[in-house]
Amino acid sequence: MDELEFLKKDWKRQEADLPKVSGDAIYKMIHKRSSSLMKWILYVSIFEFILWTAINILTTNKDTWESLQKIHLFEFEIITLLLQYAVLGFFIYLFYKNYKEVQTTDNTRHLMNRILKVRRTVNFYVAYNLILMFVIGLVVFFAMLFFDPDFEKVMVTAPDGSQTLPLAFIALIIGGLVVFLFLLWLFYKLLYGILLKRLKRNYKELNKLELRD
Known part of the structure; x- marks a missing residue:
């Protein structure tokens, strides 16, 4: 049985033959667990910093930089990387x-x-990253649309000579971006979701404890 649950149940018991546990003991246990959860949130954020650094190193090469220069996103990529690291730091x-x-x-x-503040901070961080990835995805799409000659192969020419992208192709791009953002959300859900859920449970227990007092 979970140690905190044992203390809570023991605190509620009224049998004379069992020792009574004070609310202070319950508070100390919740405080200890909350501190541990916040420490793990810190560890996870450091792990994420290392993970994104490794991915950037492994996926960036001469061809990547040349492709970015071709669609005029070289400087944008540098600024974005610096912003990502600055925000994560x-x-x-x-x-x-x-x-x-x-x-x-x-x-x-x-x-x-403090628990509420930590939860808000993590949720804001996740929302920030999802919005940033969405904006980056749109910028890359439009840069490729205007500057990548390969996009001309999928253009549809109208009778008046104007060129447009097929709706199916646009839907494919948007769908791909949505899937990527969903997978990124699942990634953050896995990294931080369990910890935040346990912090929320601690908050509820503290609220009950305060009402009892």
């Missing part, structure tokens, strides 16, 4: 700060506020 700092601050939290209300 900033959030790693926030996760570290939250972890250190929660260790010195000494009452239920402060711990509840």
Whole structure:
């Protein structure tokens, strides 16, 4: 049985032959678990930093840079990479700060506020990355549309001489972008979702504890 659940049930028991557990003991257990979860959020963010760095190194070569230059996205790619690392580094700092601050939290209300702040920070970080990837996807699409000569092969020429992209091709691009964003969301759900769910459960337990007091 989970140690916290045992303490909660033991606290509720009224039998005289069983020891009573104080609300303070319950708080200390939740505080310990919350601190551990925030530490793991910090570790996960560091892992993500290393993962994206490895992916960038393994997928970037001379041909990649030449392709980006051909569609006039070389500078855009550099700026985007710097922005990604800067933002991720900033959030790693926030996760570290939250972890250190929660260790010195000494009452239920402060711990509840800290848990809410951590959850908001993680959710904002995930939303930021999804929006950024969506914007990057659109920029790359339009850059290829205007500057990549290979796109001319899929253009449809109207009787008046104008060229347009087939609706099926546009739907394929949009569908591919949606699938990518969904997979990225699942990736973040796997990385942070379980930890946030457990923090939410801790928050609910703290709320019950405060109401009892």
